[in-house]
């Protein structure tokens with residue numbers, strides 16, 4: 357195949373620790389979580405027909421290909437990290453060097469199949485109880501949507517014991533892993549009391565370092581007509597209880613949820629408590645949420661369905677505030693501080709499940725915005741944990757190329773979480789690897805609904821098949 361179009365050209369990023377990196381460049385693996393991977397042994401994957409590294413300019417990649425595609429490739433995993441990735445013709449010397457002459461502990465010939473980085477799902481709501489199948493059935497049958505769907509999940513979640521919530525979280529995370537997801541963000545937002553939100557972030561933190569405090573999901577029934585009083589609670593006692601367990605703060609900035617002014621209060625309070633900022637905005641109609649997010653330096657603003665030109669310009673511009681004399685994509689700075697921009701995270705499972713119009717991915721990409729794809733897995737508007745489905749929808753319904761969609765579901769998700777250790781396969785990156793039961797990543801969109809994930813390594817340990 358020819359070189360895929362450039363999904364996100366010339367992006368440079370500042371990691372959470374402040375050091376400039378190029379998406380997909382070798383990294384020291386800073387980021388939350390358990391330090392060096394737990395996979396003590398080494399695994400050599402050979403016979404890879406098509407390897408997506410997301411490392412532009414890496415060994416064996418084509419010029420100008422941000423997905424760093426390598427054909428006839430080899431990947432070496434060692435100590436929970438990628439030790440080397442590149443073309444088979446260079447592998448003998450590179451692997452011997454990387455292992456200091458040791459033989460790998462395991463060698464897996466994948467028989468010409470495709471390998472991609474593990475998916476990074478940067479937007480889920482997985483601490484909940486109950487389901488809303490009846491609401492979905494009614495919506496699909498054309499009966500009017502009844503407001504308060506989120507509140508029914510709130511009631512079920514409040515009533516559930518910890519073990520029920522913990523088991524549900526584990527079940528959904530297992531489901532996601534079987535579909536190739538190796539990094540997951542999980543939000544609170546179905547508790548909406550100090551104790552219930554604290555419980556949600558605490559349980560989420562048992563499962564992932566990417567925990568988001570979303571106390572400002574909706575105004576709970578007991579605060580009906582007193583939204584500002586609820587925002588006081590969110591910014592006060594609730595934030596104080598949740599911040600120790602969370603990395604991020606989020607708010608649903610939308611008509612019917614929280615106003616831009618209320619959203620700003622929540623986000624600024626969260627930032628003052630040391631949390632990174634992410635925002636739900638512009639899902640149901642136009643509004644100020646996207647520009648608010650960019651103005652506050654949010655890592656991501658999610659949904660982005662109803663955008664005006666100023667929103668698109670703000671998103672694209674958030675990535676170009678670095679010094680203009682900095683060579684794009686080199687990761688080199690010229691002394692001026694590079695800026696990590698705001699990722700536009702698109703959630704096509706929502707539009708699929710609600711029959712709303714899809715966001716205009718092409719408009720964002722063509723303007724130079726950085727786009728991620730995520731599942732928004734939740735029991736109301738998008739009850740799928742499948743990143744392959746999101747890729748297929750992005751290609752079929754949003755006119756993203758396969759290369760763009762796979763990049764956005766891996767490297768894009770990593771940028772949305774400001775992680776430089778996942779979403780790509782280069783020396784030093786976490787050994788989070790997905791083997792597809794297909795000769796090419798194109799099959800993710802070409803064969804929708806088919807279980808194409810043949811094997812998953814997380815931190816160098818093979819999760820699947822067991």
Ligand SMILES: [Zn+2]
Pocket residue numbers: 479480481636732
């Ligand atoms: Zn959401």
